[in-house]
Amino acid sequence: MICNLIFRRFTVGSYPINGxxxxxxxxxxxxxxxxGGFSDEIEAFIRERQILLQYLFFTHGHWDHTEGMQEFSRRYPVKSYAGEGEVHSANNMLQGSEIIEVGSLQFKALSTPGHTLHGMSYYIPGGVFTGDALFCGSVGGTNSSKAAQCQTEHIRKHIFTLPDETLVFPAHGPMTTVGIEKYTNPFCRNTLVF
Incomplete structure (x- = not known):
């Protein structure tokens, strides 16, 4: 389980997502x-908890996930990370497997393409942020059967190999766990290979 973190989910953007x-x-x-958006609620939380916001992580480059980038960058001295070519104005391009240090926290970038060409998920012990790659009971849409197969293969390889109790924080819908999705997600369960 995630513990000893300052953590909050916000509903952000004009097409609301979980940030x-x-x-x-x-x-x-x-x-x-x-x-995907910025709000007074986010600003108040950062001020109240005295957070030094220094990083932005993008799971992929769709506009509903990037819409707030300009406002965050205007207000805070942030470095931004995304999969190669996903967000052209990001400072750092990722291939997968990189470790990004946020204070004393270590996030691992996990390659989860399919929904987009170079989608990323971000793992910290106890939790994984999957964007649109993996939802509770579903997966993000793809534009071909080949992309769908790629997506489920990467989910199995990089997400379903995490501990079952790992919390999954998707960009849409409720949170879930790796174990629940590994054994019940209808888009992934028929082809489980570990």
Whole structure:
């Protein structure tokens, strides 16, 4: 389970998604994952908890996940991370397997393409932020059967190999766990290979 974190989910953007703020309680350094919009509520939480927001992580480059980037960048000295070519104005392009330090927290970038060409998920012990790759009981849409197969293969390889109790924080809908999705998600369960 995730513990000893400053953590909050926000509903953000004109086409609402789940955006997540995670910060190290010791250094107060924080990251916003999927900045699809900005709000007074986010600003108040950052100020109230004295968070030093220094990072933006994008799971992929669709506009509903990037719409708030300009406002976050205007207000805070942030470095941004995304899969190769997903968000052209991101400072850092990821291939997968990179470790990104946020204060004393370590996030691992996990390659989860399919919904988009270079989608990423971000893992921290106890939780994984999957964007539109994996939802509770579903997966993000793809534009071909080949992309759908790629997506489920990467979910099985990078998400379903995490501990079953790992919390899954998707960009749409409720949170779930790796174990629940591994054994019940109808889009993935018929082809489980570990």
């Amino acid at each position: 997540y703020l995670v910060a190290d309680p010791e250094t107060r350094v924080g990251v916003f994952i999927d900045p």
